[in-house]
Amino acid sequence: MDTRTDTTLLKQHLIDPAICIRCGACEAACPIQAISHDASNYVVDPSICEQCLACIPGCPTGAIDNWRLVPKARAYALDEQFGWFDLPEELTPAQLAEFGVDAPGDDGAAAEAPQTLAQAKAALAVEPVEAAASASPAAAGGYTARTPPWSAAHAYVNLYGARAAQKTVSATCTGNVRVTDVGKDYDTHHVILDFGAMPFPVLEGQSIGVIAPGLDARGQPHFARQYSVASARNGERPGYNNVSLTIKRVLEDYDGNPVRGVASNFMCDLKVGDKVEVIGPFGSTFLMPNHPRSHIVMICTGTGSAPMRAMTEWRRRLRKSGKFEGGKLLLFFGARTKEELPYFGPLQSLPRDFIDIHFAFSRTPGQPKTYVQDRLRERAADLAPLLQDGNCFFYVCGLKAMEDGVMQALRDVAQGAGLKWDDVSERLKKEGRLHLETY
Numbered sequence: 528m529d530t531r532t533d534t535t536l537l538k539q540h541l542i543d544p545a546i547c548i549r550c551g552a553c554e555a556a557c558p559i560q561a562i563s564h565d566a567s568n569y570v571v572d573p574s575i576c577e578q579c580l581a582c583i584p585g586c587p588t589g590a591i592d593n594w595r596l597v598p599k600a601r602a603y604a605l606d607e608q609f610g611w612f613d614l615p616e617e618l619t620p621a622q623l624a625e626f627g628v629d630a631p632g633d634d635g636a637a638a639e640a641p642q643t644l645a646q647a648k649a650a651l652a653v654e655p656v657e658a659a660a661s662a663s664p665a666a667a668g669g670y671t672a673r674t675p676p677w678s679a680a681h682a683y684v685n686l687y688g689a690r691a692a693q694k695t696v697s698a699t700c701t702g703n704v705r706v707t708d709v710g711k712d713y714d715t716h717h718v719i720l721d722f723g724a725m726p727f728p729v730l731e732g733q734s735i736g737v738i739a740p741g742l743d744a745r746g747q748p749h750f751a752r753q754y755s756v757a758s759a760r761n762g763e764r765p766g767y768n769n770v771s772l773t774i775k776r777v778l779e780d781y782d783g784n785p786v787r788g789v790a791s792n793f794m795c796d797l798k799v800g801d802k803v804e805v806i807g808p809f810g811s812t813f814l815m816p817n818h819p820r821s822h823i824v825m826i827c828t829g830t831g832s833a834p835m836r837a838m839t840e841w842r843r844r845l846r847k848s849g850k851f852e853g854g855k856l857l858l859f860f861g862a863r864t865k866e867e868l869p870y871f872g873p874l875q876s877l878p879r880d881f882i883d884i885h886f887a888f889s890r891t892p893g894q895p896k897t898y899v900q901d902r903l904r905e906r907a908a909d910l911a912p913l914l915q916d917g918n919c920f921f922y923v924c925g926l927k928a929m930e931d932g933v934m935q936a937l938r939d940v941a942q943g944a945g946l947k948w949d950d951v952s953e954r955l956k957k958e959g960r961l962h963l964e965t966y
Contacts, residue, residue, distance in 0.1 A: 536628060537599045540571045540578055543614050546689040547590035548736045548751045548809070551966060553582040555669065555927075563605075567745070570608035584673050587734070587753075587809035588688060598626040612747055670934060671963040672812060672956045676920050678821065679814035679959075680760070683728050688736070688806040695738060695804040696725050700797040701769060706869045713867035714776040715830060716795045717757065720803055721769040727805075729756050729770055731837035732813040732922070732962075736806040737772075739793040751806050752790035755924070755964070757833035759841035773833040773869055813922065813962045815841070822854035822919040824910070826899055826933055828861040831925030832869050834964070835860075838922070839882060846881060854918060856882040857906070861899040861929070863890035899929065900936035910937070911944035914951055920960045927965040 542553065542562075547569055554562040554569060561575035562582060569590075583592050595617055597603065603615070675682070687696045702719035729735070736751030743749050757763075758771040776795040777788025797803070815823060815838045823842070825835040835858060845851035862868035865888060874884060885902040888894065903910060913919040914937070923933050938948040955961035 535599045536623075537573065537597055537602055538578070539573055539595050539597050539602050540576050541593045541595055541603065541608065541614060542569050542571060543590040543593050543689075544568045544611050544750075545590075545613050546588045548588055548753045548806075550587060550753050550809075552585040552587065553591045555965075556582045556585050565609050567743075567750075568609050568611060570605050572605055573602040588685060589690065596623070598623065598628050601626060612745075669930075669963055670952050670956055670961055672959040672961055674959040675812045675814040676816035676821075676959050678816045678818035680730055680817055682730050682733060682808070682811040682814060684733075684808055684811055686727070686808065691806075695806055696722060696727060698722050698727075698803045698805050700799055700801045700803060702763075702771075702799065703795070703797050706773070707871075708866035713863075714778075714795065715867075715869045716774050716776070717869075718772045718774055718794055718797060719758075719763050719769055720772070720805065721767065722805075723768065725768075727768065727770070727808070728760075729758075729808045730760050731756070731815050731841050732834045733808045733810040735770065735772075735808055737790055737794060738804040738806065739790045740804075743789075749789055753809065754794075755830075755833040755837075756808075757836045759837055759844060761841075761844070765844065773830045773836070775830050812959070813924075813964050815922075816918075816920050818918070819852045820854045820918060822856070822913055822916065824857045824859075824913060824919065824921045826859045826903070826921070826923045826925075828899065828925030828929050829867075830869065831923075831964075832860060834924055835922065836870060839877070843877070843881065855913070857909075857913075858882055858884045859887065859899045859902045860884065861887040861889070861902075861925070864888055865891070898932060900932040903933065903936040904939060907940045907943055910940045911946070914941055914944075914946065914955070917958060917960070921955065921962070923961075923963045923965065925965060930963060930965045 549564070549569060554564060558579065558581055559575060559577060561572050563570060563572065586592065593614060595603070595615065597618060685691055687693050698720035700718065701721045704717045705714065706717045707713050707715040734753050734755045736753050738751050739749045741749065754772045754774060756770050757773045758769070762769050763771040772794070774791055774794045777791040778785065780786045813834065823838060825838065827835050839856065839858070842853050842856060846853060860868065865871050865886070868886070877884070885906065887897045887899045887902045889896040889898055923930065941948045941951045952961070
């Protein structure tokens with residue numbers, strides 16, 4: 528059939544650009560690469576999308592969970608979607624009739640577009656596919672757990688944003704400190720934001736969205752940039768309503784071309800007293816366990832250290848209070864050189880009986896390249912029992928490029944101990960014990 532005259536109805540899967548924070552979770556979760564993005568929007572290709580819904584659970588804002596009833600001949604093309612600032616309205620029965628389509632429904636009216644995962648399944652009459660037989664675990668949505676640890680505290684999400692009663696909350700910068708040695712390509716800052724009397728509860732592992740002032744090249748307000756919280760749940764300073772962020776100044780794109788990251792440069796240049804518009808919080812799965820004797824293995828690179836700093840600091844405060852018996856803490860932290868590694872100095876002062884730290888530097892002059900996955904293999908004898916321990920939780924955060932290497936190393940550790948990796952990884956995922964947040 529000529530799709531230009533196809534009057535078959537399609538429930539087209541779309542991403543709402545007004546509330547999307549461009550985190551990339553949907554694109555990473557899609558098993559068939561139906562989702563892509565440019566500098567402005569994330570979009571779904573209607574010619575590829577099989578409506579398996581694998582992308583929906585990981586979206587922190589709900590932007591991915593949107594649908595429009597359209598004739599296949601009038602499906603919204605990628606060029607249209609890339610140019611959107613807001614989603615188009617649902618087509619009316621009269622508009623559908625112009626395409627020669629009678630909208631389904633008991634009274635002849637257009638069916639309501641599903642707004643939840645359950646409604647989407649029912650309206651589309653499909654079940655989410657687990658994975659094609661030939662698909663790899665990574666392609667099928669990754670190894671990451673979709674549920675938090677069973678003992679994690681309750682996370683509040685989307686208190687501020689496009690779909691909330693209040694769109695943004697204003698925070699005040701109360702501190703901005705550089706946490707890497709001087710160097711043109713690794714300028715990383717520790718920024719503290721105070722929310723005053725406005726409620727903004729966050730947990731270790733959650734993130735917030737920051738909206739830089741001004742307009743983008745299209746004359747529209749800048750979309751929010753997402754940053755992981757680097758402070759403990761009771762504040763960067765205990766008892767204060769504030770959070771800290773770990774932000775690297777972006778001065779070039781992934782291809783090495785000069786570019787000034789809008790939000791990163793705005794945040795790194797903040798002065799004490801400056802105001803910042805914030806949305807969120809986001810994230811309800813990348814959370815730490817709260818039960819006694821639980822173990823935490825943290826694997827990160829660069830600014831992926833933010834949630835690990837938050838978890839470590841909360842455990843340090845609990846230990847100092849004497850009211851919590853914590854289990855093992857292991858940190859595998861990678862960077863090109865020690866000068867580029869955030870918080871290198873403070874990490875040296877943490878007691879060795881509190882946390883076991885392993886650094887991996889890939890660009891130290893005169894030294895062989897070492898990555899976090901190399902350190903994981905070196906500690907295989909210690910990690911293998913932890914993979915089997917239901918009280919141990921693994922967290923991976925950093926650049927997307929590290930993910931495959933880390934998962935391969937964990938697989939090698941498991942197989943070296945005579946374990947079946949497929950069984951181990953499935954248990955880790957099912958029990959909420961392995962969490963990946965890469966970008």
